[in-house]
């Protein structure tokens with residue numbers, strides 16, 4: 001978390017103000033989030049650079065700069081990306097990782113309480129090898145069921161793990177894997193290579209539906225996640241299984257079960273509806 005719908009929401013909220021703007025005064029306050037880039041190079045490369053486009057890839061916000069580089073931020077569990085039109089409070093400054101003035105006077109700020117997130121700076125070839133290691137985007141119009149089946153195949157790992165494997169598929173984490181498997185009526189622990197074509201097609205439809213609905217609700221806020229305008233998302237109100245272990249199944253009324261046996265993460269499902 002945040003997963004595809006949350007990062008997509010942040011990017012959509014920020015893009016109208018960020019795209020076309022220069023990064024006027026980039027400052028880095030914490031360095032342990034940096035990956036494969038030094039503080040000096042990050043600041044040198046981003047200072048004064050114009051953002052051509054702000055997009056999302058998997059769970060990452062991607063700032064495409066006019067100097068051929070991409071600034072890639074993955075906020076993860078305790079991070080937030082916001083534009084402030086006022087000074088930051090002392091509390092807000094405390095967790096500031098990176099910030100910069102934009103052309104319109106707003107301050108783009110990446111804050112991260114536990115600094116689980118990451119910042120990358122990639123040139124064109126670095127970006128190509130980075131994005132090539134990540135699976136296809138499930139909501140792209142050209143992502144068809146046959147492609148989904150192909151990417152889930154050839155492994156005996158649990159179908160839930162396969163869904164969350166970023167090399168197979170981009171952007172899906174624990175929340176939406178749980179929800180999609182419930183909607184598709186599939187046992188999360190089933191080996192991926194034992195899931196039939198019809199079932200995979202059902203899962204494809206369920207996954208795209210749940211991701212789309214979550215974006216419409218501006219994502220799921222369990223703890224720290226906020227949209228690009230600082231608001232919580234609303235999808236937590238309609239989750240069917242995630243975070244609902246011990247409560248009744250919305251479908252059949254039986255008690256939902258939670259286990260950590262599949263991948264060490266909480267898996268919540270209905271024994272009855274997900275045979």
Ligand SMILES: [Zn+2]
Pocket residue numbers: 249250251252253254270271272273274
């Ligand atoms: Zn049920």
